[in-house]
Amino acid sequence: MLQFRKTLFGGIAPALLSIVLASPVVASDAHHAHHKDHNFGAFTKDNVLLTPKDYREWIFVGGPVTPNDMNDGKPAFPEFHNTYIDPASWNHWKKTGEFRDGTVIVKELVSVGTKQSASGNGYFPGEFNGIAAMVKDSKRYPDKPGNWAFFGFESYDAKQGAIQADDACAACHKANAAQDMVFIQHYPVLRAAKPKK
Template sequence: MAAMAATSFAAAADDPVSANTHAPAYTADGKLILPADYREWVYLSSGLDMSYNPKAMASPSPMFDNTFVNPESYRAFVRTGSWPDKTVIVLEVRGSTGNGSINQRGHYQSGGVQGMEVHVKDTVRFQGGWAFFSFDDSAAPAKQIPVAEACYSCHSAHAAVDTTFVQFYPTLLPIARQHATLSAAYLEDTAELLESPAK
């Protein structure tokens, strides 16, 4: 009996879905519940005033985005170069300032969260496997962003790994290269960038 229990525990430890204590949670009507402890998850990277739209206007003060992923999915990615089912990636947006304390140059993050987006892999629930949810400045459960919105097609057309922008996560991109899990679309984008004349 003890041997069977140990075997079951070992199997669960090897299965990131079974062992995922941070899997996405939903309300009865299908809204995503914001993970309360996401800031205790694995930090992936921060971007400064990033936009995927060439016509986007720069904000008066640069905006930071911080990206976190549930630890079980991070460990699975390190092992395989791919995201397992029930991956949850949280991106929070914060404002910035350059005036404060002893700072003389550059910007640092300031104030509360001004917006939040969550990218969820749930292959049973969502067509295509992934879905986006926007929490704006509220922690109330959020409805799925409609699949017709541009975020889906943009991620599908340009993401480095499994519709996620691993190309902006410097600790994960080398792992994806090592496991040869980079998407054909991303490799094509990279080749075109290298071939383009310097501007």
């Protein structure tokens, strides 16, 4: 046993290390494959999405804005909607033009701050307001429309989201969104990356 260990650590490990060091392409491919398969959502036992944390490092697909002053002070979601897709699902989208099982899309809400700046009059982002999210997963959500579950969050500090009733969220997305319940008509970043068939 001791001999075996000695061989393992004294012999094989350095040999492997030198292979890895000598072939950076192999090493980075392996890393890439791992990254592609990685699911970014984390869930409770009951398939409720834990509050996403690092989504500002995901791929930003767009920022629709429904300002209070154009919506009687009560847009459905205030006001800027900064929308992000997880990196693994972005890679899949670029290859297939589809949202894969495991896709997490977060929309982060930001108030309108000032309406004037050095660049002109307009709507300028103010402060973060909250988040909402949707997750596609045929195993976790076999009975949800399009296998998408929708989540609201009480605050950034909430441990987890609250799964929303289909008529609160999914119905409008199903009726109006351009592809698979996602409003790609409002995300030029997604449309530009979609492969031409």
